[in-house]
Amino acid sequence: MRFRIELFLGKAIIWLISKIAPNKGTSFPGKIINRLDEKFLGQFRGIDNEKVIFVTGTNGKSTLTNLLFHILKKNGYNVVANLEGANQKCGVTTTLMKNASMSGVVRGEYFLFEIDERSMYQIYRHVKAKHVVVTNIQKDQVQRNGDPDYIVRHLERVIDKDMILYLNNDEPRSKAFEAMSDDVHYFGVDENDFSYQKTGQWDISMPCPRCGRPVEFSFLNIENVGKFACLFCGFASEKNPEVSVGKIDFTLGRFYVEGQSFEMPYHVPFMLYNYSAAIAVAKNLGLALEDISSAFATFINIGGRIETLRYGKKDIKYIRIKQENPETLQSALDSVAADNNEKVFVLGLYEIVDFVPHYTNTFYAYDCDVSKLIDSNVKKYICFSEYVCYDTALRFINEGVEPEKVMILPTKDAREIFKAALEQDCDNIYLITWLKTFQEIKNFVRQDNKQQ
Amino acid sequence: MESIKLKAAFLYPDIFCLNGDRANITALSNTAIKLGVDMQIDRINLPDEMIDFASYDIVYIPSGELKYILMVAQALRRQKDRLQKAIESGTIFLLTGTSVALFAEKITRDDGSVYEGLGLAGYECRERATVYGDDLIFSATVFGEEMNITGCQIGMIDTFLNEGTAPLGKVLYGYGNHGKGDEGILFNNCLLTNALGPVLIKNPWLTVAMIKQVIHNNNMDVALPALSWPIEESSAKKIWEFIENKEKPKR
Incomplete structure (x- = not known):
C-alpha cells in the first residue's frame, strides 16, 4: 500500500x-x-x-x-x-x-x-x-x-x-x-x-x-x-x-x-x-x-557535437565538450585539427562548478595532444573565461605557440568573446566550450540577430 | 662562464601521469632553455629497471593511482639503497599528488589492508573513503626562496607526518596533508606535494628555484638571466580571486 x-x-x-x-x-x-x-x-x-x-x-x-x-x-x-x-x-x-x-x-x-x-x-x-x-x-x-x-x-x-x-x-x-x-x-x-x-x-x-x-x-x-x-x-x-x-x-x-x-x-x-x-x-x-x-540509417543522436552559429556574416562552428573529460576535449580538438584551412580557434575552459568546493582544474587539457591542432593553420587562439583563461593560454604557449598568437580574455561575456573572434581577419571560426556557456552564447546570438 | 649541463629523470610516465603531469617535464625543459641551461631528460618506463638515481640532478615522479603506486613501491624496494644514496647526495626529487605515498613508511588502504612504502621519510598515508578535490594554495620556502604555489589537489590519501618530519609548506587555501594546515613533505632536497597536474607550468618560480639549486649543488659559477612570468602571475591572481569569492566547503 x-x-x-x-x-x-x-x-x-x-x-x-x-x-x-x-x-x-x-x-x-x-x-x-x-x-x-x-x-x-x-x-x-x-x-x-x-x-x-x-x-x-x-x-x-x-x-x-x-x-x-x-x-x-x-x-x-x-x-x-x-x-x-x-x-x-x-x-x-x-x-x-x-x-x-x-x-x-x-x-x-x-x-x-x-x-x-x-x-x-x-x-x-x-x-x-x-x-x-x-x-x-x-x-x-x-x-x-x-x-x-x-x-x-x-x-x-x-x-x-x-x-x-x-x-x-x-x-x-x-x-x-x-x-x-x-x-x-x-x-x-x-x-x-x-x-x-x-x-x-x-x-x-x-x-x-x-x-x-x-x-x-x-x-x-x-x-x-x-x-x-x-x-x-x-x-x-x-x-x-x-x-x-x-x-x-x-x-x-x-x-x-x-x-x-x-x-x-x-x-x-x-x-x-x-x-x-x-x-x-x-x-x-x-x-x-x-x-x-x-x-x-535512421538514427539521430541527442545533442550532436557540432553546431553552427550564424552571427553577422560569419559562421561559428561549435563543438561541445564535457569539462574534466580529456577524451571529449581531445575529440573536439581533433575535429578542429582535421580542417587545415586558416582558422580562429576559440577555447573556453571553465572552473569546475559540479559541487562545492568549486575549483579551477584545467589540467585535463594536458592529457590532450594539441600538436595536431597547432599544425593545422591556426591564425589566432582566443582563450576566454573569467578565472582560468590564463591557464588555458598556458596550455598552448607551453606547447610552443608564440604568445603573440594567443589572445587572453578574462571574461564570460558573450558579446566580448564574439567581438574578439569577429575582429580577426578570418571567416573560419571554431569554438570549443562546455554546454552551459554555449547555451548562453547561443541566447546572446539569437537576441542580437533579432535586434539587427 | 661554464656551460651548464643538467640531467633529469622522468619516472614511469606510462604508469603514472594521471592528471596531465607530463606537462611538468616540458615545463622543466622549456624553463631550462630560457635560463640557458642544457637539460637532458631521460624517460624511465619500467619500475623493474635499475637506475643510477645519484647520476641525476632532478628526478620527477608524477601522480598515479594508489594501486600502481603500491606495485612500484614493491618493485623499487630492491634499489632503495640507490634512492637513499641519491637523496643523501643532494638529487632533487619532486613527487606530486598521490605519488607522495611512494616514499611513506606505511600505506593503509580504505579496506584496512596495510602496505609498506619505501620508508624514505617519517610519514604515513591513509587512503580516503571519498575523493576530495579542491584548489590548493600554499606558501613554502624552497631552497631559500619564499614562494606561493598554486595548484589543485585530488585527495585520494591523507598524509600524517611523524614528529620531526617537516612539511613542505603551509596551506593558504585548501586541504593539504589532512586538512590541518600543513602541506607536503620536505626532506633533504625532496619536494613532495599534494598538488598535481601542471605544477611547474603554473609555478615557474618553483622550476627556476629547482634549477638554481642544482647549479648550487654542482658548485657552478654562473649567473642565470632573470625571467618574468606575467601570464603565470595573472593566473595565480585570478585563481586567488576565484577562491575568495567561492563558497567554502564544510569539513
Missing part, C-alpha cells in the same frame, strides 16, 4: 513538472520518492531481470543507450529506457515511475538503462541486470571519480559471473572485467584512416590493469583505445572479437561487420565504439545483422 501511495505521489510530481517545466524532471521526482523510501526502486513489478540492460562506463553511455533503444524500437520491441542522461538512482526511479501503471507494473520487452558508473551499486541493489555493457573506463570528472581504479572498484562490487558482459576489446580497463564473468562478448574497431600511433617523446600510454606495467598499443582509434598488448603479463585485445567494426570509410560514411554494411550516422572516430557495442548487444539479443543495420 505504501508503495502505491508513493508511486501516486511520484506520478503527481512528474505531471506537475511536465506542466511547469516540460524539459525538466528527469530525476527530481525520483529523488523525492527515494528520500521517502530508500527501497522504493526495488518494488516495481513486471521487470524481467533477463531483459534488463545496463550501459555504464566513462564515455559514450548516452549515445550508446539511445542507439540501442533506437535499434530495438525499430525492430518492434517495447523498450523502457532513460534516454535523457539521468543515470543515477533518482533518474532510473523517475523512468520507472513514468512507465509504471498505478499498481506499479512496468510493461516492457526490454529495460535499458544508462547507469552512472559510481551509482551502479546503489541501483543494482534494487534492479538486477542480466546484460551489462562497459563502454570504457577512463579519466573523467576527477573531483567525483578520483582515478579510473576508483571506478573499477565501484563496478567490481556489482559485476558477477552470472552477468552477460559486453566489453570493449580495445580498452584495457573495460576488457579486464572479463575475469569476472563466464559470459563475455567483446566489441572492437579495426584500424582505419583515423587510427594513429603515439610517437612523441613525452606521449604516454597507460598501466596494464593486470600487472601495472605499460600497455603497448599497435594502433589507437581514440585516446588509449586501440589494439593493445601487455608484453609483461600477456593481457591483450582478443584477436577475433565477436564484433569488430571494419572496412571503415569515413568519406562514404559506411562500415562493415561480418559482410553486412552499416551506414554511419556520424562520421567521427569516437562514435565507432558506440556502433560496435550496439551491434554486439543487439546481435546477442537475437537480432539479425541486416535488421540492426537498417536501424542505423
Whole structure:
C-alpha cells in the first residue's frame, strides 16, 4: 500500500513538472520518492531481470543507450529506457515511475538503462541486470571519480559471473572485467584512416590493469583505445572479437561487420565504439545483422557535437565538450585539427562548478595532444573565461605557440568573446566550450540577430 | 662562464601521469632553455629497471593511482639503497599528488589492508573513503626562496607526518596533508606535494628555484638571466580571486 501511495505521489510530481517545466524532471521526482523510501526502486513489478540492460562506463553511455533503444524500437520491441542522461538512482526511479501503471507494473520487452558508473551499486541493489555493457573506463570528472581504479572498484562490487558482459576489446580497463564473468562478448574497431600511433617523446600510454606495467598499443582509434598488448603479463585485445567494426570509410560514411554494411550516422572516430557495442548487444539479443543495420540509417543522436552559429556574416562552428573529460576535449580538438584551412580557434575552459568546493582544474587539457591542432593553420587562439583563461593560454604557449598568437580574455561575456573572434581577419571560426556557456552564447546570438 | 649541463629523470610516465603531469617535464625543459641551461631528460618506463638515481640532478615522479603506486613501491624496494644514496647526495626529487605515498613508511588502504612504502621519510598515508578535490594554495620556502604555489589537489590519501618530519609548506587555501594546515613533505632536497597536474607550468618560480639549486649543488659559477612570468602571475591572481569569492566547503 505504501508503495502505491508513493508511486501516486511520484506520478503527481512528474505531471506537475511536465506542466511547469516540460524539459525538466528527469530525476527530481525520483529523488523525492527515494528520500521517502530508500527501497522504493526495488518494488516495481513486471521487470524481467533477463531483459534488463545496463550501459555504464566513462564515455559514450548516452549515445550508446539511445542507439540501442533506437535499434530495438525499430525492430518492434517495447523498450523502457532513460534516454535523457539521468543515470543515477533518482533518474532510473523517475523512468520507472513514468512507465509504471498505478499498481506499479512496468510493461516492457526490454529495460535499458544508462547507469552512472559510481551509482551502479546503489541501483543494482534494487534492479538486477542480466546484460551489462562497459563502454570504457577512463579519466573523467576527477573531483567525483578520483582515478579510473576508483571506478573499477565501484563496478567490481556489482559485476558477477552470472552477468552477460559486453566489453570493449580495445580498452584495457573495460576488457579486464572479463575475469569476472563466464559470459563475455567483446566489441572492437579495426584500424582505419583515423587510427594513429603515439610517437612523441613525452606521449604516454597507460598501466596494464593486470600487472601495472605499460600497455603497448599497435594502433589507437581514440585516446588509449586501440589494439593493445601487455608484453609483461600477456593481457591483450582478443584477436577475433565477436564484433569488430571494419572496412571503415569515413568519406562514404559506411562500415562493415561480418559482410553486412552499416551506414554511419556520424562520421567521427569516437562514435565507432558506440556502433560496435550496439551491434554486439543487439546481435546477442537475437537480432539479425541486416535488421540492426537498417536501424542505423535512421538514427539521430541527442545533442550532436557540432553546431553552427550564424552571427553577422560569419559562421561559428561549435563543438561541445564535457569539462574534466580529456577524451571529449581531445575529440573536439581533433575535429578542429582535421580542417587545415586558416582558422580562429576559440577555447573556453571553465572552473569546475559540479559541487562545492568549486575549483579551477584545467589540467585535463594536458592529457590532450594539441600538436595536431597547432599544425593545422591556426591564425589566432582566443582563450576566454573569467578565472582560468590564463591557464588555458598556458596550455598552448607551453606547447610552443608564440604568445603573440594567443589572445587572453578574462571574461564570460558573450558579446566580448564574439567581438574578439569577429575582429580577426578570418571567416573560419571554431569554438570549443562546455554546454552551459554555449547555451548562453547561443541566447546572446539569437537576441542580437533579432535586434539587427 | 661554464656551460651548464643538467640531467633529469622522468619516472614511469606510462604508469603514472594521471592528471596531465607530463606537462611538468616540458615545463622543466622549456624553463631550462630560457635560463640557458642544457637539460637532458631521460624517460624511465619500467619500475623493474635499475637506475643510477645519484647520476641525476632532478628526478620527477608524477601522480598515479594508489594501486600502481603500491606495485612500484614493491618493485623499487630492491634499489632503495640507490634512492637513499641519491637523496643523501643532494638529487632533487619532486613527487606530486598521490605519488607522495611512494616514499611513506606505511600505506593503509580504505579496506584496512596495510602496505609498506619505501620508508624514505617519517610519514604515513591513509587512503580516503571519498575523493576530495579542491584548489590548493600554499606558501613554502624552497631552497631559500619564499614562494606561493598554486595548484589543485585530488585527495585520494591523507598524509600524517611523524614528529620531526617537516612539511613542505603551509596551506593558504585548501586541504593539504589532512586538512590541518600543513602541506607536503620536505626532506633533504625532496619536494613532495599534494598538488598535481601542471605544477611547474603554473609555478615557474618553483622550476627556476629547482634549477638554481642544482647549479648550487654542482658548485657552478654562473649567473642565470632573470625571467618574468606575467601570464603565470595573472593566473595565480585570478585563481586567488576565484577562491575568495567561492563558497567554502564544510569539513
